[in-house]
Each structure stands twice: as C-alpha cells, then as structure tokens.
Amino acid sequence: MTVAATVRDAPHASFREAGYWLDKTVDQLLTEAAAQAPDKVAIVADRADREQARRFTYRELEKLAERAASALLRLGVGRGDVVTVQLPNWWEFVVTAFACSKIGAVMNPVMPILRERELLYILNFCQAKVFVVPKTYRGFDYAAMAQGMRAELPHLKHVIVADGEGETSFERMLLSSEADKLPAGLSPDDMAVLMFTSGTTGEPKGVMHTSNSLVACCKALSGRFGLDTSDVLLVASPVGHMTGYAAIVLLSVYLRGTMILQDVWEAKRGVGLMAREGVTYTAASTPFLSDICDAVKAGAPQPTSLRSFLCGGAPIPSVLIEQAAAELGLTVCSLWGMTEVLSGTLTEPVRAAEKSAGTDGRPLEGMEVRIVDAEGRPSPTGEPGRLLVRGAQMFKGYYKRSELTTFDHEGWFDSGDLAYMDKDGYIRISGRVKDILIRGGENVPIVEIENLLYKHPAVAAVAVVGFPDSRLGERGCAFIVPRSGTTIDLATVQVYLGEARMAKQFWPERVEVVDELPRTASGKIQKFKLREIAAAFADVK
Structure with missing residues (x-):
C-alpha cells in the first residue's frame, strides 16, 4: 500500500457537501446552547467527597468559559498554545475545554493516573504553557507533583489548581475577573484537541483533532442513537479519554442536553445518580456495564430512564447483553473506535440484540472501513485482514511527528487492528496486527481464547500473548488475574478450553497468575509489556 501523507488534507469539500462537517467550533456549540436554552441545566457535577452536586445552567457555563478564556489570554496563552489539563470528571474540566476553544488554544486532556515520567514527556513535547491539576484526588497530591516538576519544564508558565487556595487556585486565576472582549478563536479546521494515544505499543503519540472531526462524531452518534435535547448523559468514563470527552461531554452540549459528571466510579452511587437525574444514555467499557447490572441486582435503585449504552474497548459477553436487557431494559450497542478515529463503527439500537455480542458494529455515517490482506487486496467476507478506515471523524495527524506515515493516497488509515466483516x-475485531500468535504455522485466535477465559468464574482479567519456541515458532501464555477467593492454573484452563471444544493446538501452554495486568491510562492492556515478560519463557513447555 502506497503511503502518501502524514497529515490529512483539509478541508474536505465532500464532508461539507454531505453534511458530515458542520463547520462549527467546539465553543460555538456552547454559545448556541446558551443562546437557545440559557436556563436549562447543562451540568450536574457529582463528587464523591461532596454531599450536594453543583449545578450549572448553559448561561452560567458560557459565562464561566468566557471568564476563563479572558484569564488565559492575560496569562499569555494564545492561538495554538497548549493547555494541559489533568482533571477528573469535574466541572472545571468542562469550563477549561470551552475556554481554550474560545481563544484558539489547544486543549490537551491527560488522565489522572499519569505521574511524573509520562507527564514530563507530554508537557515538554507539547511545550504546554499552562498545566491545570486538582489539589488532591483519590488521596494523591497533584499540586505538589506539578510544582515538583517545574524545574524540568522550561516552557510551563503557570500551574492552576482546582480546589486550590491562594493565588494559584482555579477560581482566583481563571474565574475572579469579568470577561474581556475576546479575539477570534478556533477555526473549524484548526487543531482543537491534542490527546495522546494510550501507548499499547510503548510509544504514545499526540493525536490532533479539529472541531470538525469532533462535531462529526457528535452528529453521527446522536443520529444513530436518536438522541435529542431531552437526553441526560452520564459522564462516568474519564474525560481524559475520547470516550468521556467527545462521546459524552461534547455530545451533551451538541444536543443541548444535560451531562451528569461522576468523578469516582462507584456503581451503587452511579446507579443512584442515573435514577435520580433520569439518565438516558452513557458510554463506557464492559466493566462499567457489569458493575451497573451487579449494583441493581444488589438493591440499587432501578435506572428506569436509561435506554442506551455505548460499549467499546473490548468484546461484550453475550450473557451481559442479555442480562442488561432482561434486568434493566437496556440496549447495549457495541462500538469500535480509537483516539485517531473517534467512533468508527457502531451497532444501531434496533439490531443490538442480534449484533452487539458478535460484532463491533457497522460504519457510522461519514465513515468507511475496508479489510485487506497482506497485499492490500480486499479480504473475502468472513476472512480476517487489516482494518483500514477513513472519513469525517478522522484525526488530522500526529503532532510533531512528520516522520510517521498515516494516510495512503486515497486517505485510508491503517488502524493496526485485525478484523473480518460479515455479510451485513x-x-x-479479531486482534492487533502486532498481537498475532502463530503456533506451528497456525494463526491462534487470541481474542476468542480471551473471551472464553473471561467467562470462567475464576477469571477477573486475562491476556494471551506469544513467547518464542524453537520448534513451533511461538507458544501461548495466558496472564490471568484471578477473582478474589479463587485459584486457577494451567490444568484448569486446559480442561475448561477442552470442555468448550476449542482446538487443542490453540490452548495456551503456560499460565501466569498475576495481581494485575499492565494497562494504559485509558485501561487498555499493554501487551508489549506482557510479551517482554513472556520472552523469558522461551522454549519452556
């Protein structure tokens, strides 16, 4: 496949003509919402350490964003400058995001779990001028960490502390003065958000998205789910990840709906919030869905308004989909996406019961997918190949990484995923290109093995990788996190897979029981680290 571009060409007239790109900036969504529904509640900000949730109308949110935008200008932040924000699901994150858009600054959300090593790389790479952190969150002192890094961050001018005190507090630095007249902010094709990839390959990259690609995501999701101004969206997924930021926060403002921010995921509290606030939609990974079902079964109030659950990041066990439908009346829709792609494919609600457990959806409006073999030829129906994608939600390119080729001459992006397509x-998704395990010339179906093991009552989490073998080329190792109070070993795994009628040549030859699996900031398993560990098992049977 001939690669022809490192940055996506813009503008794309075809996206505009088809209505996928609306040429609206992120801050325009808020300004329009504030003009048309000023007194509607935009945010309900629930915090685990507070009894009462704080509420903001669209008028109040717009005013706060204007104040923060003016303050950022006075701090020397201008068009194209990066503002790194390491906040949990707090209202201050939302205000900062829209403030950045109003002055043409670039919002750079990072996950709260990151620490000095990752943050020093990101902040220096972006040359961030401002770093916004919480004073403390879940027992960790972020303000102290940020100040401790200052000597190694020559471009950083200001640390702003949400819930802080004194001159560096969020309230004092960004909200204490009235708004000035603001200059022109972003254009729809400017970089609006810079979000770093999860780093499953070991090399995080800065993914550039524009307002057009972000708003295209909102338009596509709202269309497929049939969402409107009456919807109430729960933001339990981290806002430092595209699921929380684009697929819920921005979507809520696009709809002129109401977002419910939950800063610490605790299922009983989350379900209580859903019931109290009338939540109709949320987006999260499979564990969130499982937690919700378990909480209701344990006596939490029934979230009767909840009708749509966008579920991505891993295959959804069919038993969980059935449980959600039977016990909650909830439609679970599978999605495939990534930081670079936003929402690529999604199962529509009317076919969710049929398709969500066995597929990752079909392309959303304005998106295209293609599955090709090693020579770049289309793979037949049902045959796995490399997943290529293009469309209105695609990223612009990798920040300061012009050496990374991304798009071919027809605009296709190689996702790095392996997939197959059904007749419909x-x-x-059947795996990652780099995750292929070839044992004795046979491609081992890693995802299928992991899905089976996930259903075992003793398995809390599992990942299968290959390790070198002089005779077979590779053998399989299953890294398993056992559930509390249970045990599991190789013999148990092999008996279980045998009972499931899986071909013996696909069984893992080694099981490593671990306390946890290495994960990225967004929760994805870092298999490259597991392969490094498993390499020590070479030729060990």
Missing part, C-alpha cells in the same frame, strides 16, 4: 457489513 458489520465488522469484528
């Missing part, structure tokens, strides 16, 4: 055009 729905795809199923």
Whole structure:
C-alpha cells in the first residue's frame, strides 16, 4: 500500500457537501446552547467527597468559559498554545475545554493516573504553557507533583489548581475577573484537541483533532442513537479519554442536553445518580456495564430512564447483553473506535440484540472501513485482514511527528487492528496486527481464547500473548488475574478450553497468575509489556 501523507488534507469539500462537517467550533456549540436554552441545566457535577452536586445552567457555563478564556489570554496563552489539563470528571474540566476553544488554544486532556515520567514527556513535547491539576484526588497530591516538576519544564508558565487556595487556585486565576472582549478563536479546521494515544505499543503519540472531526462524531452518534435535547448523559468514563470527552461531554452540549459528571466510579452511587437525574444514555467499557447490572441486582435503585449504552474497548459477553436487557431494559450497542478515529463503527439500537455480542458494529455515517490482506487486496467476507478506515471523524495527524506515515493516497488509515466483516457489513475485531500468535504455522485466535477465559468464574482479567519456541515458532501464555477467593492454573484452563471444544493446538501452554495486568491510562492492556515478560519463557513447555 502506497503511503502518501502524514497529515490529512483539509478541508474536505465532500464532508461539507454531505453534511458530515458542520463547520462549527467546539465553543460555538456552547454559545448556541446558551443562546437557545440559557436556563436549562447543562451540568450536574457529582463528587464523591461532596454531599450536594453543583449545578450549572448553559448561561452560567458560557459565562464561566468566557471568564476563563479572558484569564488565559492575560496569562499569555494564545492561538495554538497548549493547555494541559489533568482533571477528573469535574466541572472545571468542562469550563477549561470551552475556554481554550474560545481563544484558539489547544486543549490537551491527560488522565489522572499519569505521574511524573509520562507527564514530563507530554508537557515538554507539547511545550504546554499552562498545566491545570486538582489539589488532591483519590488521596494523591497533584499540586505538589506539578510544582515538583517545574524545574524540568522550561516552557510551563503557570500551574492552576482546582480546589486550590491562594493565588494559584482555579477560581482566583481563571474565574475572579469579568470577561474581556475576546479575539477570534478556533477555526473549524484548526487543531482543537491534542490527546495522546494510550501507548499499547510503548510509544504514545499526540493525536490532533479539529472541531470538525469532533462535531462529526457528535452528529453521527446522536443520529444513530436518536438522541435529542431531552437526553441526560452520564459522564462516568474519564474525560481524559475520547470516550468521556467527545462521546459524552461534547455530545451533551451538541444536543443541548444535560451531562451528569461522576468523578469516582462507584456503581451503587452511579446507579443512584442515573435514577435520580433520569439518565438516558452513557458510554463506557464492559466493566462499567457489569458493575451497573451487579449494583441493581444488589438493591440499587432501578435506572428506569436509561435506554442506551455505548460499549467499546473490548468484546461484550453475550450473557451481559442479555442480562442488561432482561434486568434493566437496556440496549447495549457495541462500538469500535480509537483516539485517531473517534467512533468508527457502531451497532444501531434496533439490531443490538442480534449484533452487539458478535460484532463491533457497522460504519457510522461519514465513515468507511475496508479489510485487506497482506497485499492490500480486499479480504473475502468472513476472512480476517487489516482494518483500514477513513472519513469525517478522522484525526488530522500526529503532532510533531512528520516522520510517521498515516494516510495512503486515497486517505485510508491503517488502524493496526485485525478484523473480518460479515455479510451485513458489520465488522469484528479479531486482534492487533502486532498481537498475532502463530503456533506451528497456525494463526491462534487470541481474542476468542480471551473471551472464553473471561467467562470462567475464576477469571477477573486475562491476556494471551506469544513467547518464542524453537520448534513451533511461538507458544501461548495466558496472564490471568484471578477473582478474589479463587485459584486457577494451567490444568484448569486446559480442561475448561477442552470442555468448550476449542482446538487443542490453540490452548495456551503456560499460565501466569498475576495481581494485575499492565494497562494504559485509558485501561487498555499493554501487551508489549506482557510479551517482554513472556520472552523469558522461551522454549519452556
């Protein structure tokens, strides 16, 4: 496949003509919402350490964003400058995001779990001028960490502390003065958000998205789910990840709906919030869905308004989909996406019961997918190949990484995923290109093995990788986190897979029981680290 570009060409007239790009900036969404529904509640900000949730109308949110935008200008932040924000799901994150857009600054959300090593790399790479952190969150002192890094961050001018005190507090630095007249902010094709990839390959990259790609995501999701101004969206997924930021926060403002921010995921509290606030939609990974079902079964109030659950990041066990439908009346829709792609494919609600467990959806409006073999030829239906994607939600390119080729001459992006397509055009992710395990010349179906093991009552989490073998090329090792109070070993795994009628040549030859799996900031398993560990098992049977 001939690669022809490192940055996506812009503008794309075809996206505009088809209505996928609306040429609206992120801050325009808020300004329009404040003009048309000023007194509607925009945010309900729930915090685990507070009894009462704080509420903001669209008029109040717009005013706060204007104040913060003016303050950032006075701090020397201008068009194209990066503002790094390491906040949990707090209202201050939302205000900062819209403030950045109003002055043409670049919002750079990072996950709260990151520490000095990752943050020093990101902040220096971006040359961030401002770093916004919480004073403390979940027992960790972020303000102290940020101040301790100052000597190694020559470009950083200001640390702003949400819940802080004194001159560096969020309230004092960004909200204490009235707004000035603001200059022109972003254009729809400017970089609006810079978000670093999860780093499953070991090399995080800065992904550039524009307002057009972000708003295209909101438009596509709202269309497929049939969402409107009456919807109430729970933001329990971290806002430092595209699921929380684009697929819920921005979507809520796009709809002129109401977002419910939950800063610490605790299922009983989350379900209580859903019931109290009338939540209709949320987006999260499979564990959130499982937690919700378990909480209701344990006596938490029934979230009767909740009708749509966008679920991505891993295959959804069919038993969980059935449980959600039977016990909650909830439609679970599978999605495939990534930081670079936003929402690529999604199962629509009317076919969710049929398709969500076995597929990752079909392309959303304005998106295209193609599955090709090693020579770049289309793979037949049901045959796995490399998943290529292009469309209105695609990223602009990798920040300061012009050496990384990304798009071919037709605009296709190689996702790095392996997938196959069914006769109806729905795809199923079958693994990562770099995760292929070839044992004795046979491609081992890693995802299928992991899905089976996940259903074992003793398995809380599992990842299968290969390790070198002189005779077979590779053998399989299953890293397993056992559930509390249970045990599991190789013999148990092999008996279980045998009972499931899986071909013996696919069984892992080694099981490593671990306390946890290495994960990225967004929760993805870092298999490259597991392969490094497993390499020590070479030729060990």
